[in-house]
Amino acid sequence: MANGAPNGVHKKKLDVVVVGGSLGGLTVGLALKHLGHNITILERSPTPLLHDQGAGIFAGGDTLEVFKRYDRCKRPLAVTSRELQYFNKNGDAVHRIVKDQAMTSWDVCYHIMRANFDGIKSGYCNDIPEPLPTDGNAVHLHDHKVTSFNEEGDGVRVFFQQGDGTKGSLFADLLVGADGASSTVRNFLVPEVKRTYVGYVALRGTVLETEATDLAREAFLEKSALFHAPGIQILAYTMPGANGSVKPGDRLLNWVYYINVPEPELAELLTDIDGVRHHVTIPPGKLDPKLWEKQKVIARKTLCPQFADLVCGTKKPFVQAIMDVISPNHEFLDGKVLLIGDALAGFRAHTAASTSQAAFDAMILADMIDGKVSREKWKLETMGFARTVQKRGIDMGQRSQYEALPIEEYIADRARASKPRKDEVWPEWAIADLLPVSAPA
Numbered sequence: 001m002a003n004g005a006p007n008g009v010h011k012k013k014l015d016v017v018v019v020g021g022s023l024g025g026l027t028v029g030l031a032l033k034h035l036g037h038n039i040t041i042l043e044r045s046p047t048p049l050l051h052d053q054g055a056g057i058f059a060g061g062d063t064l065e066v067f068k069r070y071d072r073c074k075r076p077l078a079v080t081s082r083e084l085q086y087f088n089k090n091g092d093a094v095h096r097i098v099k100d101q102a103m104t105s106w107d108v109c110y111h112i113m114r115a116n117f118d119g120i121k122s123g124y125c126n127d128i129p130e131p132l133p134t135d136g137n138a139v140h141l142h143d144h145k146v147t148s149f150n151e152e153g154d155g156v157r158v159f160f161q162q163g164d165g166t167k168g169s170l171f172a173d174l175l176v177g178a179d180g181a182s183s184t185v186r187n188f189l190v191p192e193v194k195r196t197y198v199g200y201v202a203l204r205g206t207v208l209e210t211e212a213t214d215l216a217r218e219a220f221l222e223k224s225a226l227f228h229a230p231g232i233q234i235l236a237y238t239m240p241g242a243n244g245s246v247k248p249g250d251r252l253l254n255w256v257y258y259i260n261v262p263e264p265e266l267a268e269l270l271t272d273i274d275g276v277r278h279h280v281t282i283p284p285g286k287l288d289p290k291l292w293e294k295q296k297v298i299a300r301k302t303l304c305p306q307f308a309d310l311v312c313g314t315k316k317p318f319v320q321a322i323m324d325v326i327s328p329n330h331e332f333l334d335g336k337v338l339l340i341g342d343a344l345a346g347f348r349a350h351t352a353a354s355t356s357q358a359a360f361d362a363m364i365l366a367d368m369i370d371g372k373v374s375r376e377k378w379k380l381e382t383m384g385f386a387r388t389v390q391k392r393g394i395d396m397g398q399r400s401q402y403e404a405l406p407i408e409e410y411i412a413d414r415a416r417a418s419k420p421r422k423d424e425v426w427p428e429w430a431i432a433d434l435l436p437v438s439a440p441a
Contacts, residue, residue: 013037013136014369017158017172019146020179022050023106024341024358026113028176029138030070031366033117038137040170041117042144044179046163049120052107054206054284054318056239056254058352059102061420062359063109069363072129073112076246078102079238084414085225086407091215091304093225095411101224103237105254108244109355114140123243146184149175149337156336176365177339178358181325181346182280186339189332195280195323195346198394200231200260200401201269202322202349203295205284205314206252208241212313219306220253227304228410231260233350233400234307255310256349257299258322260401269319280323284316292317322348322397326390330382340365345386348393350400351417360385360421380434384426391430392417 014037018025021043029039043050057063059078067077081103086095111124118140119128131138147167149158155173162168177185181195209217219225224237234257241250261269270278272286299311311317326345331338341358361382368378396413399405 014173015171016174016176017042017170018176018178019185020177020343021045021140021142022180023109023113023355024178024180024343026110026117027066027358028178028340028362028365029117030113031362032369033136033138034070035366035370036134036136040139040141042146042160043140043142044145046143048142050110051283055106055204056237057104057106057109057355059104060353060356061422062356062363064102066359066363067112071112071116073115073125073127075125075244077108077112078104079222079240079246079251081222081224081237083223085223086411087225087227087304087306089229089304091306094407103239105239108240111244148188151333151336156333175337177337177343178341179343181323181342183339183343185337186327186343189337190327193325193327195325197263197266198322198324198397199262200258200322200397202320203257203259203317204255204320205311205317206254207310207313209238209251209253210249212253213309215306216253216309216313220310225306226414227307228400228407229302230404231401232302233258234303236307236310253310255307257311258401266321270321280321282319284318287317287319324348324394326386330386331379338365345390347389348397350396351389351393353389353417356421357385357389380431383434384431385421387430388424388426
């Protein structure tokens with residue numbers, strides 16, 4: 001890509017292969033399809049649709065901008081949280097911030113994106129938008145595991161294998177690795193970069209608002225809340241319910257509960273009810289009931305009443321081990337291979353920025369290819385964002401999980417994490433190697 005268009009402007013329509021069919025891959029697919037480029041997404045999952053993950057998402061400015069630009073389903077995306085509260089152990093709100101924030105979910109974003117990318121109908125979007133005359137072709141191939149790639153002329157040949165053993169390859173002018181924090185593409189490029197466990201996990205779950213206690217509904221309906229204690233942080237908010245419904249009564253109260261788990265104890269927690277050892281995540285409904293009963297007892301002892309009610313009322317919790325990973329660069333093979341989103345830098349969930357990162361990376365890549373921003377600006381902004389927020393997540397996790405600080409310190413951390421990306425100034429350490437070198441006097 002760099003050889004053919006040093007300033008990022010492409011006159012011809014590109015054939016782009018995107019590895020990874022979750023939110024990052026779909027976002028970049030939508031952005032480049034909108035410019036008229038031909039997109040093929042290769043997703044390793046054996047099923048045509050990814051399974052709903054039950055995870056809530058803070059829809060920041062870049063996430064909302066993606067849907068403003070590329071979504072033509074035009075249905076409600078999020079529930080508005082009107083207030084952020086901090087509770088003490090007794091359940092008293094010791095700090096309140098009146099502020100509107102959009103809260104959505106992984107499954108809402110995924111199904112709306114699939115409707116817009118390749119016309120998949122679902123309960124989330126029945127009225128499928130017709131492709132625009134200027135759109136490029138959009139193909140989504142599941143059960144396609146990328147096995148290797150190499151340079152071929154001005155592009156890249158991507159090799160894959162299907163579950164039945166069938167092998168094949170595709171030529172791409174541009175290959176985009178959007179395959180998450182355990183990225184296969186990144187592993188081929190920088191195999192020394194590994195995900196590392198940081199010493200704590202996120203227990204997660206949801207409760208239908210009509211099934212929550214009165215105390216929990218009062219605390220979390222159309223509100224967000226946090227509670228801190230030594231080695232613990234928990235937050236909750238309202239998000240869309242089944243098929244993305246935002247109607248009162250249909251919505252879910254979503255919570256994320258961080259607890260410290262020494263690495264020797266991690267294997268037991270990540271072994272599911274069937275005895276299968278998972279590496280990072282146990283999906284909803286698969287957590288060992290005995291371990292969950294133990295966690296519910298701990299929650300009653302350590303959390304304030306509103307959060308304890310929510311955690312103990314959850315029927316299908318799931319677990320995610322918190323990991324760190326970041327690539328030293330985001331473009332390889334002279335710009336023919338790129339990394340975006342979690343494949344570039346896996347943010348800790350404290351930052352509430354993973355979906356926004358994928359959204360921003362996709363939009364600024366599209367703007368660079370379209371000639372709206374320079375290649376230098378694209379690189380500086382993408383890497384500045386990745387490095388700054390990835391380190392911010394590490395710092396927030398260290399402070400929340402391993403330090404006993406006044407509540408004012410945690411409030412300040414959350415305020416920094418909530419700062420709009422457009423208002424950020426990347427620190428010098430994050431971009432020093434990307435700035436032009438001044439000529440000697």
